[in-house]
Structures are given as structure tokens and as C-alpha cells.
Amino acid sequence: MPDRLNDSYYRATAHGWETQRPLDYALDCDVAVIGGGFTGLSAALACAEKGLKVALLEAQTIGFGASGRNGGQLIPGLRWSMREIDAEFGRERAKAIFDLAWGAGARVHDRIVRHDIPCDLKSGHLEAAYKPGHFDDMQREAAFLAREFGWDSVEVVAPSDINTHINGGAYHGGLYDAKGGHFHPLNYALGLAKAALAVGVLIFENTTAQTPVDRAGYVEIAAGAGSLNARHVIIATDNWTGDIAPELGRYTVPIMNYNIATAPLPNADQLLPSDAAVADSRFVLNYFRLSADKRLIFGGGEKYVRRPPADIAGFVRKHMVEVFPSLAQTKIDYAWGGAVGVTMNRLPHMGRKGNVFYAHGFSGHGALVTTVAGEVMAEAVLGTMSQFDVFASLPHSRFPGGKWLARPLATLGLLYYAMRDRL
Ligand SMILES: Cc1cc2nc3c(=O)[nH]c(=O)nc-3n(C[C@H](O)[C@H](O)[C@H](O)COP(=O)(O)OP(=O)(O)OC[C@H]3O[C@@H](n4cnc5c(N)ncnc54)[C@H](O)[C@@H]3O)c2cc1C
Incomplete structure (x- = not known):
């Protein structure tokens, strides 16, 4: 059956990948990784590089989840500003969070170069101010980042200069970060998978893992027609985490995003002259960028029900035309969607339970930080906990309401913030 939600530009332009066979036998390994998105692939690759025997289980195909469908926006940091992080956690912890989250871009860049991953990487990200007050806030953040953390790649873009980056949208200035950028996410995921295979990771696609069972000294996982015994398990299943670890599933809700x-645009360079990726500063934001073949890839609007709109292209088009009225009649070649795993406080949820490690809920800021999350889980598996603990010690709450009410209650909260955008 055609998958309406996964009929993406990325799938149509994915680089060649030899589908890996499902697991159908019993296997012993050092580390079992569940989930073949950025988090799981990065973790598997880093574990194998450290000499461990690694098996990765993917229920569908590599990059099937958010990693193969996202906006491709490489946004340094987390959903919180550094001023918020500093105020909440104090300077010492803030510095440790900064090093990992803002340093994620360099690690992703390193992976792309080291493994020669062709994923249309471009530098430059613009956060565009939707309201004048947002621009004031951005200027304070840029000054704080440079003064207190030495992050000086951020440039304040005055309202009068915004057209050096974008012609459309009537934005009130913005922040341009040369260390941000954009890429083809599915090709990055496939590149990581190829690098993982090259260092000996066993990848099994179309293999759904069941709940890991912690036995004395090892963890057992039934998966597809086979099974795994592993010394350590890494759960990297983001929105599906509740299926195999119901307790962890209560820390995130899925927000649908499209x-x-x-079609390739003859005037693409006029719309986005600096070729930066752009995200606006609203709670329910619009985000867009050019692909390598000069299409506009546009994400906008959110849905708090799982069912996709009957006309996904029409649903997103109206947001695109608000920003770029000249595209009202432009042909849309692809429309797709996926779920963004969101935590209560919008910070990623990482931790361990015995020999089972997990990371999920990157809250729309996962394109860069997932690679770091995978790498620090690999270090933790080998007993180096310092970087893992930086993330694992972030405070988190379950969504209230249990299995059935969590989603409607979270929806009410999200609708409130979405409404504030309009005021
Ligand atoms: C539409 C959309 C746009 C986004 N845009 C951006 C953006 O522009 N910038 C940004 O930073 N972030 C963005 N995000 C968020 C970002 O894509 C995610 O944070 C990130 O990809 C999460 O990666 P992951 O590896 O943790 O999870 P996923 O990529 O979702 O991978 C989880 C994998 O686990 C597999 N799986 C699930 N259950 C099982 C099981 N039982 N057994 C085996 N395998 C299983 C799934 O099939 C899936 O492939 C966006 C997300 C969406 C949906």
C-alpha cells in the first residue's frame, strides 16, 4: 500500500542502499541497538568503532522515522535559549550542555566528511523574527552567546537587511548562524548506515524488536523471527518508544508535522539569496530551505491528531503562500509528514535502566543532537558516563493523564501556545 505520509522528496532522491535482511536466527552481541534513525545509527557506528560487536534492529527501513522525513534544518543547540539554560541549571552545567548541544554541528560535519556522505550539506541558518519583540530577544541571545560562551558565528540581521537572506514573510529581523545549515536527512541516515556496515555493524531491516528483558548479566530481545542476547541495549525508537518501553513512552507525545x-524554481535564488535554511520564531513555526535542485522544501502548521489531512499538500501550501505569495500557483511535487517526539519541557529525554540506555524526545531539534546522543550512549556503554550524564541529568516529567488522556491534555497545552502566536 502506498504510504501517503512517506511519499517524500527524500525517498525519491535517496542514494542507493542495499536492503538488509531481517533477523531470523539467534544472535549474541555486545550491544543491540533498536531503531535505525540518526540516534540508533550514530550509537551503533560509535559502538562498533570502539571494537564492540553490534546489531541494529529496524522495524521498517533505515531512516523510516523522523530522521528520513524532517525539514533538514541544522539548528545549533536545543529548543531552549542558552540564557534559559544558564538561568535554570547554573553556569557549570550550562557550559557542559552548551559543549554537547552547540558542538553537535561540528560532530555531524565530522561524520559527513570522514565517511564521505553525499547529503547536500549547506551552511547557514536564519531564525526569522515573527514579531518585533522576538527580534529584541534574539539580539540579547546573540550577545549572551558571544560574551559568555564564545559562540561568535551568530550575526544579528537588522529588519532592513533581512532581504539578504529572504525575500518574503515580512520578518522583523533575525539571527543568522553560519554554523547552522541544512542537509538531505535521508541521505545522511543512509550514509551513517553504510559507515556502520563498513565497521561491522549487523543491520537487520524489517525486524521489529519486542520489549527487552533484563536477565542477570545480559538482555534478551525477541525480534522478528529471531532473537538477540546483548550485554547492553540502546533504545532509539523515538515516537515508538512506548510500544516497547511503556513507562518511557509517557515522557513524550507525537506532534504531527508536514x-x-x-517543483524546481527558476527564481529560487531570489527567494532565499544566501541559501540559508530559515525557521521563524513562532511556537508553531514555518521552516523552509532550498534543496540541491532548487526546490523549496517547506514545513508549516502542526496537527495534534495522528490522522493526516486529506490533502497534505494543500494543508502546507497555505502556510507557504503566506510567506511567498508568488508561489500560489507553483506545482507541488511531493508532500509528506511525520511525528515529532516532544517532551514536556522540550529537552531530550535520555537515561539508563540497568544495561538498557535510551534517548528520545528531541522536540524538533534532533537533526544535530541525535548524532551526539548516539555517540555519548556509546561512551556510556563502555563506562564513560560524564557526557551521557550531562543529558541524563536533565529533569523530566511524564505527561499527565496516563496512556489515554496524556495526548488530549498535551494538545490543550499546545493549542494555548499556538494561540499566543496569533496575539
Ligand atoms: C516532519 C518533521 C520535520 C522535522 N524537522 C526537523 C528539522 O528541520 N530539524 C531538526 O533538528 N529536527 C527536525 N525534526 C525532528 C528530527 O527529525 C528527530 O528529532 C530525529 O530524526 C529523531 O531521530 P531518532 O533516530 O531518535 O528517531 P527516528 O528517526 O524516528 O527513528 C526511530 C526508528 O525506530 C524504528 N523503530 C520503532 N520501533 C521499533 C521496534 N520496536 N523495533 C525496531 N525498530 C523500531 C522506527 O521504524 C524508526 O526508523 C523533524 C521531525 C519531523 C517528523
């Missing part, structure tokens, strides 16, 4: 890719 993207379109237009």
Missing part, C-alpha cells in the same frame, strides 16, 4: 517540496 512538509512539501515544490
Whole structure:
């Protein structure tokens, strides 16, 4: 059956990948990784590089989840500003969080170069101010980042200069970060998978893992027609985490988000002259960028019910036309969507339970930080906990309401913030 939600530009332009066979036998390994998105692939690759025997289980195909469908926006940091992080956690912890989260771009860049991953990487990210007050806030953040953390790649873009980056949207200035950027996310995921295979990771696609069972000294996982015994397990299943670890599933809710890719645009360079990726500063934001073949890839609007709109392209188009009215009649070649795993406080949820490690809920800021999350889980498996603990010690709450009410209650909260955008 065609998958309406996964009919993406990325799938249509994915680089060649030899499908890996499902697991159908009993296997012993050092580390079992569940989930073949950025988090799981990065963890598996880093574990194998450290000499461990690694098996990765993916229920569908590599990059099937958010990693193969996202906006491709490489946004340094987390959903919180550094001023918020500093105020909440104090300077010492803030510095440790900064080093990992803002340093994630360099690690992703390193992976892309080291493994020669062709994923259309471009530098430059613009956060565009939707309201004048947002621009004031951005200027304070840029000054704080440079003064207190030495992050000086951020440039304040005055309202009068915004058209050096974008012609559309009537934004009130913005922040341009040369260390941000954009890429083709599915090709990055496939590149990581190829690098993982090259260092000996056994990848099994179309293999759904069941709940890991912690036995004395090892963890047992039934998976597809086979099974695994592993010394350590890494759960990297983001929105599906509740299926195999119901308790962890209560820390996130899935928010549906949709993207379109237009036909190649003759005037693409006029719309986005600096070729930066752009995200606006609203709670329910619009985000967009050009693909390598000069399509506009646009994400906008959110849905708090799982069922996709009947016309995904039409649903996103109206947001695109608000920003770029000249594209009202432009052909849309692809429309797709996926779920963003969101935590209560919008910070990633990482931790361990015995020999089972997990990371999920990157809250729309996962394209860069997932690679770091995978790498620090690999270090933790080998007993180096310092970087893992930086993330694992972030405070988290379950969504209230249990299995059935969590989603409607979270929806009410999200609708409130979405409404504030309009005021
Ligand atoms: C539409 C959309 C746009 C986004 N845009 C951006 C953006 O522009 N910038 C940004 O930073 N972030 C963005 N995000 C968020 C980002 O994509 C995610 O944070 C990130 O990809 C999460 O990666 P992951 O590896 O943790 O999870 P996923 O990529 O979702 O991978 C989880 C994998 O686990 C597999 N799985 C699930 N259950 C099992 C099981 N039982 N056994 C085996 N395998 C299983 C799934 O099939 C899936 O492949 C966006 C997300 C969406 C949906």
C-alpha cells in the first residue's frame, strides 16, 4: 500500500542502499541497538568503532522515522535559549550542555566528511523574527552567546537587511548562524548506515524488536523471527518508544508535522539569496530551505491528531503562500509528514535502566543532537558516563493523564501556545 505520509522528496532522491535482511536466527552481541534513525545509527557506528560487536534492529527501513522525513534544518543547540539554560541549571552545567548541544554541528560535519556522505550539506541558518519583540530577544541571545560562551558565528540581521537572506514573510529581523545549515536527512541516515556496515555493524531491516528483558548479566530481545542476547541495549525508537518501553513512552507525545517540496524554481535564488535554511520564531513555526535542485522544501502548521489531512499538500501550501505569495500557483511535487517526539519541557529525554540506555524526545531539534546522543550512549556503554550524564541529568516529567488522556491534555497545552502566536 502506498504510504501517503512517506511519499517524500527524500525517498525519491535517496542514494542507493542495499536492503538488509531481517533477523531470523539467534544472535549474541555486545550491544543491540533498536531503531535505525540518526540516534540508533550514530550509537551503533560509535559502538562498533570502539571494537564492540553490534546489531541494529529496524522495524521498517533505515531512516523510516523522523530522521528520513524532517525539514533538514541544522539548528545549533536545543529548543531552549542558552540564557534559559544558564538561568535554570547554573553556569557549570550550562557550559557542559552548551559543549554537547552547540558542538553537535561540528560532530555531524565530522561524520559527513570522514565517511564521505553525499547529503547536500549547506551552511547557514536564519531564525526569522515573527514579531518585533522576538527580534529584541534574539539580539540579547546573540550577545549572551558571544560574551559568555564564545559562540561568535551568530550575526544579528537588522529588519532592513533581512532581504539578504529572504525575500518574503515580512520578518522583523533575525539571527543568522553560519554554523547552522541544512542537509538531505535521508541521505545522511543512509550514509551513517553504510559507515556502520563498513565497521561491522549487523543491520537487520524489517525486524521489529519486542520489549527487552533484563536477565542477570545480559538482555534478551525477541525480534522478528529471531532473537538477540546483548550485554547492553540502546533504545532509539523515538515516537515508538512506548510500544516497547511503556513507562518511557509517557515522557513524550507525537506532534504531527508536514512538509512539501515544490517543483524546481527558476527564481529560487531570489527567494532565499544566501541559501540559508530559515525557521521563524513562532511556537508553531514555518521552516523552509532550498534543496540541491532548487526546490523549496517547506514545513508549516502542526496537527495534534495522528490522522493526516486529506490533502497534505494543500494543508502546507497555505502556510507557504503566506510567506511567498508568488508561489500560489507553483506545482507541488511531493508532500509528506511525520511525528515529532516532544517532551514536556522540550529537552531530550535520555537515561539508563540497568544495561538498557535510551534517548528520545528531541522536540524538533534532533537533526544535530541525535548524532551526539548516539555517540555519548556509546561512551556510556563502555563506562564513560560524564557526557551521557550531562543529558541524563536533565529533569523530566511524564505527561499527565496516563496512556489515554496524556495526548488530549498535551494538545490543550499546545493549542494555548499556538494561540499566543496569533496575539
Ligand atoms: C516532519 C518533521 C520535520 C522535522 N524537522 C526537523 C528539522 O528541520 N530539524 C531538526 O533538528 N529536527 C527536525 N525534526 C525532528 C528530527 O527529525 C528527530 O528529532 C530525529 O530524526 C529523531 O531521530 P531518532 O533516530 O531518535 O528517531 P527516528 O528517526 O524516528 O527513528 C526511530 C526508528 O525506530 C524504528 N523503530 C520503532 N520501533 C521499533 C521496534 N520496536 N523495533 C525496531 N525498530 C523500531 C522506527 O521504524 C524508526 O526508523 C523533524 C521531525 C519531523 C517528523
